Amino acid sequence: MTNDMTGPDNGRKPGDAPDKEGRLKAEEGPVSAEIALPELLAGLERLDRAYDDEAGPPPLGMLQARLIAASERHRRRALREWLLFWLVSLFILGFSLLAITSAPPVYWTVQGLVPIAGIIAAAMRPGRKGRGERR
Amino acid sequence: MKEQSSMPLWAWAVLAAVLMTQGALLFRDARARGRWHWFWGLWGMTTFPLPTVLYLLLVVFPEHRRKRKEIAEKDEKIRK
Numbered sequence: 001m002t003n004d005m006t007g008p009d010n011g012r013k014p015g016d017a018p019d020k021e022g023r024l025k026a027e028e029g030p031v032s033a034e035i036a037l038p039e040l041l042a043g044l045e046r047l048d049r050a051y052d053d054e055a056g057p058p059p060l061g062m063l064q065a066r067l068i069a070a071s072e073r074h075r076r077r078a079l080r081e082w083l084l085f086w087l088v089s090l091f092i093l094g095f096s097l098l099a100i101t102s103a104p105p106v107y108w109t110v111q112g113l114v115p116i117a118g119i120i121a122a123a124m125r126p127g128r129k130g131r132g133e134r135r
Numbered sequence: 136m137k138e139q140s141s142m143p144l145w146a147w148a149v150l151a152a153v154l155m156t157q158g159a160l161l162f163r164d165a166r167a168r169g170r171w172h173w174f175w176g177l178w179g180m181t182t183f184p185l186p187t188v189l190y191l192l193l194v195v196f197p198e199h200r201r202k203r204k205e206i207a208e209k210d211e212k213i214r215k
Contacts, residue, residue: 096182
C-alpha cells in the first residue's frame, strides 16, 4: 500500500493535525535568510574595517626599516661584547704572563683547574631533553 | 727586579700574539656555534695549544660528525 500524496490532504491521514509550525517555518526560512544575509555582510565588513590595519601585511618600507634596525642592534651588541671580551682578555693575558714568570705553580694549577671546572659545568648542565631541544 | 725567565722579549711578544689570536678565534667561532664563547675565548687567552685541541675534540668534530650523520639520514629518507 502506498501513500497517495496527490489528494487534497496531501496524503495526510484524517486523524493527523495540520502542520502549522512546519508550514510557518518553511515560509519564514527564506525571509529570515534574506534579512540575515545583509546583516551578516555588514558585520563582516565592519570586522574587516576594524582589523584592516592589524591583519594586513605591513608595508615593505616598514619591514625594511625593522630589519635594518634589528641588524644594527645586533651589530652593536656584538661589537660591545667583542670590546668587553678584549678588555677582560687583556687583563687575563697580563695576569697569565705574570703568573707564568713569577709563580709557575699557580699558573699550572689554574691551567689544570680550568678544564676540570669546564667538564664539571658541562656535566651538570641539563642535556638536550632538559633544555627542550629537539633534533 | 731580577728577570726570572730566560725567554727573550721577542718570544714573550710572539707568545702573547699567539694567545691573543687563539683566544679571539675561539671566541668568534664558539659564538657563531653558540657554544660557551666566553669560556673558550678566555681560556684560549691563557695557554696554548690545549684549548684549541680540546675545542676541536669537544665542539668542532662532534658537531661535524652529527651534521654528517643528519645529512646521511636525510639522504637515506629521500632515497626511500
